[in-house]
Amino acid sequence: MAALRDAKRLVVKIGSALLVDAKTGKLRRDWRVSLAEDVAAIRRRGTDVIVVSSGSIALGRGVLGLPVAALPLEQSQAAAAVGQIQLARAYEEVLSPHGIITAQVLVTIEDSADRRRYLNARATMETLLGFGVTPIVNENDTVATDEIRFGDNDRLAARIAQAASAQAVVLLSDVDGLYTADPTKTADAERIPEVRRIDARIRGMAQTDSSSGMGSGGMASKIEAARITNAAGAALIIVSGLHDHPLKRLAAGGCGTVFTGSSSGTARKAWLAGRLTVKGRIYVDAGAARALVSGASLLPAGAARVEGRFVRGDVVDIVAADGQPFARGLAEYDAEDASRICGKRTDVLADVLGYAPRAALVHRDHLVML
Secondary structure: OHHHHOOOEEEEEEOHHHHEOOOOOOEOHHHHHHHHHHHHHHHHOOOEEEEEEOOHHHHHHHHHOOOOOOOOHHHHHHHHHHHHHHHHHHHHHHHHHHOOOEEEEEEOHHHHHOHHHHHHHHHHHHHHHHOOOEEEEEEOOOOOOOOOOOOOHHHHHHHHHHHHOOOEEEEEEOOOOEEOOOOOOOOOOOEEOEEOOOOHHHHHOOOOOOOOOOOOOOHHHHHHHHHHHHHOOOEEEEEEOOOOOHHHHHHOOOOOEEEOOOOOOOHHHHHHHOOOOOOEEEEEOHHHHHHHHOOOOEOHHHEEEEEEOOOOOOEEEEEOOOOOEEEEEEOOOOHHHHHHHOOOOHHHHHHHHOOOOOOOOEOHHHEEEO
16 A cells, blocks of 8 residues: 555554453453564655554453443543553563564653643654664553543654644554445445545445454544644544454455545644634634635624634634534634624724734634635
């Protein structure tokens, strides 16, 4: 597969259902050994590899004797604390025989949402890769809460790829791609080999559950991960990892779905497109939507209404008349003032606001198409 073969830097995401046996709660050793052999082979051809791995909660659940079901937050965090040590050791055990040094990297959604922390994380990743280390990344579930967490490692993998300037992301899962319908329920469901544009039709094909019961990401999270990855100009591949040597099988022509990348411009705009915490919405008319797609700033005259509570500098979605967000940017006004000037011409803004206004609700330099 070209996207995998041509990548100079690769992010591989591994789901809990692949890493941990659902019946015993223990690690699948033979599968891990085969994965390590694949990673070593990829590194020998000069490609950096970053592993984003689920599994800490699933492992800790087994050690603590907790049920395979939704857990209260405090039990999930306790399970993660216990399981994370085993997870890091498990990767070191199978990669070190190949001469590969591993590093544990734990992140939260705030590390990607805050620009400064995002750049710090990026610098750390570059330094580790410069030393020839293979980072093992996971969400820091011991401190993350439901309100401030990625919620799944699909989107985390996309954000890590963005920060590390990777050319491809491989999501190893218990499904072998995106289907036109749920293949377990619809006999004539067809796998889609390539997606060049994520639209409402593609989103509608997503399933919202994780079939194994062990992970937190369904197909909807994978499509969102693809959107983030593609915005940074990288490809994302959804492929089954149920068999041994999953990366070798993929490179040899294994089945999956490839979401092809189309860069949204600068690194800052790629970061903005991948933001997962959006504070509000600005609804625009058809004329403003066309202007934004052509590269213009969002002026107050083109805004119909404002939704949400945000302040200047917060991330807001720009929503078309059909209710679909099509752009994302940094607000130049807080929600109250933005609401007051919706639909107003630039020459009357000072009178409405009582102070010298900024020309745009969202400036084009801080705006990206979704």
